[in-house]
Amino acid sequence: MSDATLQTLCFVVLAAPLLGFALQYTLGRRLAKGGDLLTIGAIGASLVCSLLIAYEALQGGAEFTKTFGPWTWLQVSETSTWTIGITLDGLTAVMLVVVTLVSFLVHVFSTAYMKGDPKYGLFFAWLQLFSFSMLVLVLANNLLHLFMGWELVGLCSYKLIGFWSEKPAPCNAARKAFITTRIGDLGMMLAICILGGAVGSFEFEAIFAAAARGDIAEPWLLLAGLGLFMAAAGKSAQLPLHVWLPDAMEGPTPVSALIHAATMVAAGVYLIGRMAPMLTPDVMVVIATVGAMTALVAGLIAMAQNDIKRVLAYSTVSQLGYMFLGLGVGAWHAGLFHLTTHAFFKALMFLGSGSVIHGCHHEQDMRKMGGLRKKMPITAWTFLIGVLAIAGVPWITSGFYSKDGILSGAYGVNPLLFWIGLGGAVLTAFYMMRLYVMTFEGEPRDAQVHDHAHESPKAMTVPLIVLAALTLIIGPLAWHTLMLAPPTGVEPAALWATLQSLEAEHHHAGTVMWMAIAAGIGGLLLGWLVFHTRREKLAALKAPLAPLENAFANKFWFDELYDAVLIRPAYALGRAFKVLDERVVDGLVNLVGRGGVTTGDVSGAHDRGVVDGLVRAIGHACQRLGGVFSALQSGRVRLYLSISVGALALALLLEHLL
Amino acid sequence: MLLAAVGLNHYLLVGAALFCAGLVAVMSRRNAVAILIGIELMLNAANINLVAFDHFRAQIDGQPVIDGQLFVLFVLVIAAAEAAVALALILNVFDTRDRIDVDELDTLKG
């Protein structure tokens, strides 16, 4: 395939969903069936092109790298020009397929799930834009270009999580998602600032080259790496920015599937995978540690949730933690592979839960379910495959390969993190089994829900079957053949060496593999035992753990903490600043104004009283004097004469005396 | 002898007394005619002085002097004219007001 063809394919991949969005947004309501066919067609076209690209990449092998562009976008200084462009390599190809495939299946699923919703058409429009944003992000050949896709992903997540925006909960969840991820974006902005200044370009190649040459001063490189991870932690819901993801379950279930599998949360992992060559060892340690902690904490929280989607949400947080653990310990390969496998089995489980919710008429509480396997066999069996995959049941499920890769990577680098990860693996298997058992096995707990439950239509079950199949085959098929190669550019030596040694180690890490298998199977068995076979003893078993369960159920009070430490103080600060602005800053202005007026009054009074007063005083004096003298002018001759005489006499007297 | 004993001062005293009498009349009387009479008295007091000065001046100079006497004549003529005018005024006032009390004639009051 020629480069020109590849480039055209890339454009089609991007253009199809964008066009789909534009048409659907403007004309969707007028199209037949609300326009869902149009959007499915658009994403389908994207999927086909992606598969072609992936095929080409597979042919090209690990060396496959193509760059289209860069096209000049804007010149920000005489020496610095910002560009946009497309890069194609193994990682991109895999991501393209994952994104378009999952998105396609979610589209199909939604035709049934969203049926009858008044905003049916709009939903598809936003799904299109969501996919488009993610594709922009994946295809970008520079950080700024990637950031644009990144932010658009944020917008779409806001729109889709808050799709039912008549109700407060989805609105708040959407807002929380947007703002939390935007807090993470601060890190991205910081990285962009640092790299934009130090490198003058955002192209990955240029950044990696500059980092390798040491053009970026050490502390700033570290800070840029941490900034990128902060952004990734926001988007991919890592501690301490994970709080938005469980709340995002307020969105329609297909959206959850999309967010958790192919878009949004995958973006963070992809970012770190993409930028790996510029991350310093210190950053890697931070990434691995945060990842491991998240895997454990989210796993603990998941054990005590009763909402079927929330359990899945925390399991996603936990699995994302694994991916970061993998990336952080240098198991780059495994981390991104886990992203891929997870995309399929998590999409499977989310769509499965959607099917359950649909079948149970929008009941999400697992405590009201149970025994649904007989009512919804396809959903139940496919779901079970998902559960086995996430638990890492060996050889047949894809989850085994990727998780094992991560754990063996961690084992070689940091035993502590390995043990945490292993603990998380037990937890994962345990709570996923709990979820499965509570939903599909045992006796129905709520007769009404159970009686009305039904298997979902084909539009929903077919995607489940496809995903289940992928979940099973992708692992064995892909582990060695998939063209995941670290991005081109210059690798920091340390990372590269680790990577090589891990590759070698993996094949010999039998111990780790058996430990992982034991953890997975053990967790599953334990879950089965506790929640199915020995269910009657559950209450007694749980009693001593009540405080712990309380902590898990309350999600370790992260939300309450943030509310008290961040949100309330922020609003309070806003109000305080408002008062400050009105009273002090503006008060000062008004004071000056009032001072002016007062000065005016005073000088006016002075002018009237003193300056003009003097003039008037003279006049007054004259008038008074005139009054006095006019009294003399009595018109009486005799008086005049008397005065004259008196005056004469006085004059004479004076003359005499003097 | 008697004449020699009477000096200038005596004339002046008489003149002064006469003048004062006239002045008092003018100042104290409200009747316009009485005032006119007072004025005549004062004029004549002046005349006495003039004549007296004329006389004693002639004695000092040793030759006749007529200046004072001439003044007196003028005064008499003017006094006559003045009296005529004054009486005409008074008559007019009397015609308009039926009285000749000068205190009531204060239309020139300021």
Next chain:
Amino acid sequence: MLTLTTLVFLPLVGMLLCAVLPSKHARVINIATSALVLVVAVLLWIRMDPDAAGYQFQEFAAWLPGVVSETGIQYYVGIDGIGMSLVLLTAFVSLTAAIASWNIEKQPKGYHMMFLLLLTGMLGVFVALDLFLFYVFWEVMLLPMYFLIGIWGGPRRQYASIKFFLYTLFGSVLLLAGVILVVLKTQSWSIPEVTEMARNAVAFGNTGGVLGDSALCLAAFIGMFIGFAVKVPMFPFHTWLPDAHVEAPTPVSMILAGVLLKMGGYGLIRIAYPFFPQAAVACGLVISILSVIAIVYGAFVAMAQTDFKRLIAYSSVSHMGFVTLGLAAMTAQGINGAMYMMLAHGTISAMLFMIVGVIYDRAHHREIAKFGGLAWVMPKYFILASLAFFFSLGLPGGSGFIAEIVTFVGAFAGPYRTLAIIALLGIVITAAYYLRTLQRVFLLDTPEVYKDKAKFPDVTGRELAVLVPLLVVTVYMGIVPSTAMDLYHGFIHETLVPLLEQASELGAK
């Protein structure tokens, strides 16, 4: 005929027409004149030589010869990329505001005359190259604005208009003092000449010469800076803005936010910074700190507002903080970003004020808490409003994104990195208050009052005619940023940045 003089005085012709024709024609004349001005501006833009350095379309005419120098005060106009981009913005925003003025009922004749007079003043400021002429236009624009707020404003219009007038006049006085000092020291009224002198002074390391590094120059710079900062408006000189905006009628708010605020930034770029590069370097830290305060503090205050329009006004304070932040960094990216922020904010804020105006026309109040669920009643309005909100908070695809990124990169490349990092906080708070407002006004349940379709119709054609062009330009500038940036960066790259760099080198010595 295609000259700057035609451009600047065209509105005056319109104003005269308004005066003689019956008042029912006034609004048509206003729109026609504004449209014509835009056409002339675009034609000039097309005819402008993109590669030529310096000012184009220059015109001279003797005015008051012999004042201070031999040539004295001249009628001297000319334009470069910076002026051109702002002239285009002015003409464009004015046209949309003129359309938005369609339903002014009260004394329409006077209103439209004042509007056109204002347009002349604004255009004049951007093309004047004589300091005196600049000052005259600067003041000319003040008067119609005073009347537009004072007569056609809301309940507290008197307070607001007097505050606006006095505050800006206070700034003008300081500006005038600076101008007088410059003219006395350089014996020239010409802006390019003085810039050239400043360049020579810095280039030859002359620290004590004409416009050198003296305390007097520092004082003059500070005076001018405050004069322009009041207009920007920069913290702590910003409090006239919320009052003026809240009281001004919608189109006047659009002009005020869209164009008037830009004059402050323009003055800084064209006059204060090039004339006194050394003083600008010396004041960099203070200006940066104030900018960061404006960004973060403005955003916080906006978050606490209960009045929709006041909120938008404070968001302006916050966004205009980027302009001064970018300038104070004294890097090419920073100043380019500052300039871009002015253009971006010009269209976006005009759009936001129109959005507020639309709902105020219908509901007759602006209390955020009393709204709700408007999205279900007025869906098109909701789409436009949310787009405006998102573009304002820096969504890619809108011009605000480019402006923020370029400014941040520039500020970070400058001497005050820490401050740039603190300023980043502003974008989170901005997102917080916009989304909160979006939710409280447009989402959730609709109160009964707003369900009346007759009283709350969706946006009308006329309102669309205002909003859609603004939106289109915003998106265009977000996707093809080079059109605007290539237009104006000549002066920044060739004159301003070298000047400031040399000045900071001198300062370092």
